[in-house]
Amino acid sequence: MKGYIIKSLLQVIPVLLLVSLIVFILVRVTGDPVALMLPETATAEDRAVLTEALGLDQPLYKQYITFLGSALQGDFGTSFRYGESALPLVLERLPASFELAVAAMIFAIIMAIPLGILSAVKRNTFTDLLISGISVIGKAMPNFWMGIMLILFFSVMLGALPVSGRGGIEHLLLPAFTLGIGIGAQMTRLVRSSMLEILNQDYILTAKSKGLRPFIIIMKHAFRNGLIPVVTIVGLQFTSLIGGTLITETVFAWPGLGQLLVTAVNTHDMAIVQASVFVIALIVIIGNLLTDISYRLLDPRIRYS
Amino acid sequence: MKTKSWITSGLLLLVVAIVLAGCGSSKESSTDSATNSKTLTIGNATDIESFDPHNNNNTSSEAVLVNMFDYLVKNDNEQKKVPVLATSWEQVNDTTWRFKLREGVTFHNGDPFTAADVKYTIDRVAKDSALKQNSYFKSIKEVKVVDDYTIDMITDGPDPLLLNRLSKMGAGILPSKYIKEKGIDAFLKSPVGTGPYKFSKWTKDDRVELVKNDKYFGEAPKWDTVVFRSIPEASTRVSELLAGGIDIASGIPSTDVERIQSEEGKQIVKAPIQRVLQLILRETEGTVTADPKVREAIDFAIDKQGIVDSIAGGAGIVTRTSVTPGNFGADPSLYKQTLYDPAKAKQLLQESGHAGAELNMTVSSQYKEYAEVVAAMLNEAGFKANLEVLEPSAFSERYSSKSFKEIFMIGIGNSLFDASNNYNRYLKTEAAGETDYNNPKVEKLLQDALVNMDPASREKQYQEVQQILAEDRPAVYLFQMEGIYGADNRVKFTPRSDEMFYADDITSVNG
Numbered sequence: 001m002k003g004y005i006i007k008s009l010l011q012v013i014p015v016l017l018l019v020s021l022i023v024f025i026l027v028r029v030t031g032d033p034v035a036l037m038l039p040e041t042a043t044a045e046d047r048a049v050l051t052e053a054l055g056l057d058q059p060l061y062k063q064y065i066t067f068l069g070s071a072l073q074g075d076f077g078t079s080f081r082y083g084e085s086a087l088p089l090v091l092e093r094l095p096a097s098f099e100l101a102v103a104a105m106i107f108a109i110i111m112a113i114p115l116g117i118l119s120a121v122k123r124n125t126f127t128d129l130l131i132s133g134i135s136v137i138g139k140a141m142p143n144f145w146m147g148i149m150l151i152l153f154f155s156v157m158l159g160a161l162p163v164s165g166r167g168g169i170e171h172l173l174l175p176a177f178t179l180g181i182g183i184g185a186q187m188t189r190l191v192r193s194s195m196l197e198i199l200n201q202d203y204i205l206t207a208k209s210k211g212l213r214p215f216i217i218i219m220k221h222a223f224r225n226g227l228i229p230v231v232t233i234v235g236l237q238f239t240s241l242i243g244g245t246l247i248t249e250t251v252f253a254w255p256g257l258g259q260l261l262v263t264a265v266n267t268h269d270m271a272i273v274q275a276s277v278f279v280i281a282l283i284v285i286i287g288n289l290l291t292d293i294s295y296r297l298l299d300p301r302i303r304y305s
Numbered sequence: 306m307k308t309k310s311w312i313t314s315g316l317l318l319l320v321v322a323i324v325l326a327g328c329g330s331s332k333e334s335s336t337d338s339a340t341n342s343k344t345l346t347i348g349n350a351t352d353i354e355s356f357d358p359h360n361n362n363n364t365s366s367e368a369v370l371v372n373m374f375d376y377l378v379k380n381d382n383e384q385k386k387v388p389v390l391a392t393s394w395e396q397v398n399d400t401t402w403r404f405k406l407r408e409g410v411t412f413h414n415g416d417p418f419t420a421a422d423v424k425y426t427i428d429r430v431a432k433d434s435a436l437k438q439n440s441y442f443k444s445i446k447e448v449k450v451v452d453d454y455t456i457d458m459i460t461d462g463p464d465p466l467l468l469n470r471l472s473k474m475g476a477g478i479l480p481s482k483y484i485k486e487k488g489i490d491a492f493l494k495s496p497v498g499t500g501p502y503k504f505s506k507w508t509k510d511d512r513v514e515l516v517k518n519d520k521y522f523g524e525a526p527k528w529d530t531v532v533f534r535s536i537p538e539a540s541t542r543v544s545e546l547l548a549g550g551i552d553i554a555s556g557i558p559s560t561d562v563e564r565i566q567s568e569e570g571k572q573i574v575k576a577p578i579q580r581v582l583q584l585i586l587r588e589t590e591g592t593v594t595a596d597p598k599v600r601e602a603i604d605f606a607i608d609k610q611g612i613v614d615s616i617a618g619g620a621g622i623v624t625r626t627s628v629t630p631g632n633f634g635a636d637p638s639l640y641k642q643t644l645y646d647p648a649k650a651k652q653l654l655q656e657s658g659h660a661g662a663e664l665n666m667t668v669s670s671q672y673k674e675y676a677e678v679v680a681a682m683l684n685e686a687g688f689k690a691n692l693e694v695l696e697p698s699a700f701s702e703r704y705s706s707k708s709f710k711e712i713f714m715i716g717i718g719n720s721l722f723d724a725s726n727n728y729n730r731y732l733k734t735e736a737a738g739e740t741d742y743n744n745p746k747v748e749k750l751l752q753d754a755l756v757n758m759d760p761a762s763r764e765k766q767y768q769e770v771q772q773i774l775a776e777d778r779p780a781v782y783l784f785q786m787e788g789i790y791g792a793d794n795r796v797k798f799t800p801r802s803d804e805m806f807y808a809d810d811i812t813s814v815n816g
Contacts, residue, residue, distance in 0.1 A: 031698030035705035040717045046440035053435035151544045163545045253536040255511035268698045
């Protein structure tokens with residue numbers, strides 16, 4: 001196990017290098033930050049002066065070497081927009097994104113596990129059909145539309161919840177629901193199919209013939225084994241939630257990493273784009289590794305190679 | 306069995322709710338204080354960039370920072386220069402201005418305001434070319450301290466725009482002692498100015514909170530707290546306004562105007578802003594738009610008033626000049642004027658012999674709807690318009706490399722309130738590669754006006770340029786944009802053409 005973890009961690013290095021190179025090139029070929037930093041009335045000379053002051057007149061390979069050298073020391077450059085060091089700016093957004101991702105995931109799990117089990121146990125009944133219907137709708141609804149509708153109903157019409165921003169738990173409910181429902185829907189279907197498969201296996205039949213109560217069979221014998229695909233999806237979706245909540249964060253004015261990244265892309269804030277993508281890549285890699293390890297723990301049949 | 310499984314899930318739910326409550330409730334309750342009349346909350350589409358007034362270049366930053374930092378002089382509601390930290394000024398000679406400074410002013414940290422602060426501030430923004438406001442201040446050679454409350458400002462050459470420069474964001478006066486002792490990073494974390502409101506807190510992409518400065522030298526601040534929320538999504542801003550979470554929402558889409566107006570207790574307020582939407586036409590030899598008749602045909606083909614009424618929801622004023630009232634050099638005879646005659650456009654195009662000519666028009670995605678209508682109107686007139694819509698950053702790349710084809714559509718603002726800012730692009734050296742516009746008469750007038758220290762004759766020069774440009778058409782102006790705000794009736798708010806939010810100009814109806 002130890003060897004496996006070390007090996008996996010070593011593989012992270014070339015991946016991150018590749019990510020840094022791709023992002024570095026992409027942010028430089030897609031637009032000119034200087035034009036966005038100056039007013040439309042700036043003269044060609046104004047632009048040249050600022051380009052030089054920011055070091056953007058250097059050849060690309062030189063810029064990359066400089067970038068890589070500093071990045072190794074945790075310095076991703078200075079944000080054009082904020083005039084501050086990029087990495088701390090990115091890291092200070094993580095708690096907000098993390099909070100939202102955890103809440104969304106909890107919501108998804110609360111929704112998926114009972115519904116998925118119920119759906120499997122009552123397969124091909126009206127209940128099953130209803131749950132499947134709900135999860136298809138949940139998955140199909142676009143986040144931004146869902147968010148706007150929730151705001152209109154709960155905040156504007158009922159006045160029950162705040163519209164946007166980050167604060168207490170009341171601020172968390174709508175964005176967590178918006179973000180969680182799609183994953184919850186996906187997970188419901190996964191729990192259902194996974195449970196169905198297990199409920200048809202011989203050892204469940206044995207348990208039934210021993211006269212165990214159905215509740216015990218489902219929760220103790222079937223559910224634990226049915227958990228593996230759920231763990232996988234929780235792990236994979238959770239990492240993508242942290243970096244990938246752009247739309248929900250924008251709709252709810254949630255000050256997380258997603259909003260930072262969107263603004264940075266729009267304003268061509270290279271240092272922030274590079275630092276955020278790097279941090280997100282790292283989170284995804286570590287998240288996947290943890291997922292890997294955890295379902296190996298859940299299922300001893302999976303061996304490390 | 307059934308009941309038991311539901312009890313289990315119920316318990317699980319309860320546990321999760323407790324956990325959630327635990328991670329959320331540690332934060333202080335939000336300050337959306339619709340009920341507290343002493344807090345003003347404004348919702349903007351974008352957050353400020355930083356508390357460094359020298360290294361910011363967006364209007365929404367300036368709109369916030371004007372409450373914390375003072376200038377030597379500022380623009381009043383009609384863009385007239387009024388004293389703030391300077392009490393009087395005089396022009397000693399063509400390149401020297403003398404300013405008398407206000408005595409008894411202190412920064413928020415208690416440091417007294419003196420000539421040293423002015424010197425530090427202006428020297429910094431004029432010398433450091435990495436600062437975003439630097440380009441506006443390069444003409445200032447140095448600031449000489451005469452005594453604690455008198456300074457001389459020396460410009461490189463005659464600079465008729467000095468007061469305009471000193472009344473914009475990059476001239477926000479910084480505390481020299483504080484920054485020299487603690488460094489600029491410490492200043493940015495805990496900024497101090499001399500303005501009516503003090504820094505309290507900034508959560509990026511969420512909110513800026515300012516509190517009143519009891520020691521302000523001017524009239525006592527009206528609000529205890531001023532909150533600037535950053536809410537990027539327009540429909541969310543509208544919802545916040547309707548739900549009472551904010552007092553003022555900026556950037557209301559024209560499609561939401563009716564909804565806000567029909568709501569009791571809410572209103573829409575509008576004001577023309579500095580931005581003029583326009584088509585800039587290339588006159589490089591060999592392009593169809595080099596032909597004056599083609600440019601005239603383009604002008605006549607576009608129904609500007611129709612575009613204002615339909616797409617802008619009425620929020621726009623048609624114009625044949627980009628120098629709108631309130632700007633130095635404005636020519637009122639071209640304002641609120643427009644040309645539209647589709648038959649004449651067709652005829653002009655026939656005469657030019659370019660019927661069916663291709664017009665490549667590039668636009669940034671934010672103005673996509675406008676460009677689509679313009680393209681349709683050009684096609685109607687007999688052109689073959691090819692529309693290219695780019696993301697803002699890709700558009701800016703093309704903009705700075707001057708690689709647009711016949712036409713690009715752009716909204717251009719003017720933060721200096723002076724015609725020179727609109728017209729520098731038609732100087733021969735600046736136009737090279739972009740429009741390739743070249744009119745020796747315009748060149749002469751523009752060059753003279755740049756260093757003309759006599760306001761009366763300078764104004765005439767710009768008005769003459771305007772008349773020539775209206776006929777030459779290196780640009781076809783569509784309309785001056787208007788800022789649309791939603792406001793709660795509990796505040797009295799008159800928007801400004803410079804889009805600033807001076808908190809003390811916004812009053813609470815309840816007193």
